[in-house]
Amino acid sequence: MWSKGVHKMSNNDGSRQDHPTMIPANQATLLRLAESPNATIDLSKEQQAQMREADERAHPHAGKL
Amino acid sequence: MPTLATAPRVRSIDPTSYLPLARFSCGGDSDYEREVDELVGKLHAGDVRCVVLRAAEDPNTDSLIGVCGVSRRPLGYAADAAYIAVIGISSRWRGYRLLDGGRLGQFLLGDALDQIKAIWGGPPMPTVWAVIAPENRASHDTFAYWGFACLGGRGGYDVRYRPSGIGLSAS
Numbered sequence: 044m045w046s047k048g049v050h051k052m053s054n055n056d057g058s059r060q061d062h063p064t065m066i067p068a069n070q071a072t073l074l075r076l077a078e079s080p081n082a083t084i085d086l087s088k089e090q091q092a093q094m095r096e097a098d099e100r101a102h103p104h105a106g107k108l
Numbered sequence: 109m110p111t112l113a114t115a116p117r118v119r120s121i122d123p124t125s126y127l128p129l130a131r132f133s134c135g136g137d138s139d140y141e142r143e144v145d146e147l148v149g150k151l152h153a154g155d156v157r158c159v160v161l162r163a164a165e166d167p168n169t170d171s172l173i174g175v176c177g178v179s180r181r182p183l184g185y186a187a188d189a190a191y192i193a194v195i196g197i198s199s200r201w202r203g204y205r206l207l208d209g210g211r212l213g214q215f216l217l218g219d220a221l222d223q224i225k226a227i228w229g230g231p232p233m234p235t236v237w238a239v240i241a242p243e244n245r246a247s248h249d250t251f252a253y254w255g256f257a258c259l260g261g262r263g264g265y266d267v268r269y270r271p272s273g274i275g276l277s278a279s
Binding site: 091 | 191
């Protein structure tokens, strides 16, 4: 599992641009998540499914007639 | 179980000018407790920023009881989610309960959810998430109290997830 972060890089024209950075999840500590703007944990498929299940429990009629 | 004499006072603080953060400690020696202490120190130093940092204080002594910080962090398909970046009770006040018997962590997290609702412009409430050390049962209980589901984890932390649109009543 990986965490996505963002770090700044300079383009050739000197302008700044955001680029995603992949951080191993076992290094996705409280500090890393707090320090990196837009950092996130890249959920596994199982966790994404659990997230959807939690949403469906919270909104059982969403998307249904 | 010791009980607070009066209800805590809670307010948003500027972490860089709030001096009690300089000596904040949860009082524990586990990795996750030390990490909370370090994170609070970095907030005070201005090395880390939150959307809002709330401080609960004892109104009789102005002593810092605990802090809770909120950031914006995406999670999965929830692009504009709120992230509980830090929550911690000062060692001086660990084990204390509110007058109604409630836990300080539950109180702080409930206040943070109120802030999130206001800042994100709810209702509806946005998605809210956090990461919690698997062995930190007190924190897991606190987040479960407010309706956070546990998504498990493969790193050193479990992910707790609260779907958008849930009201502010505890589960």
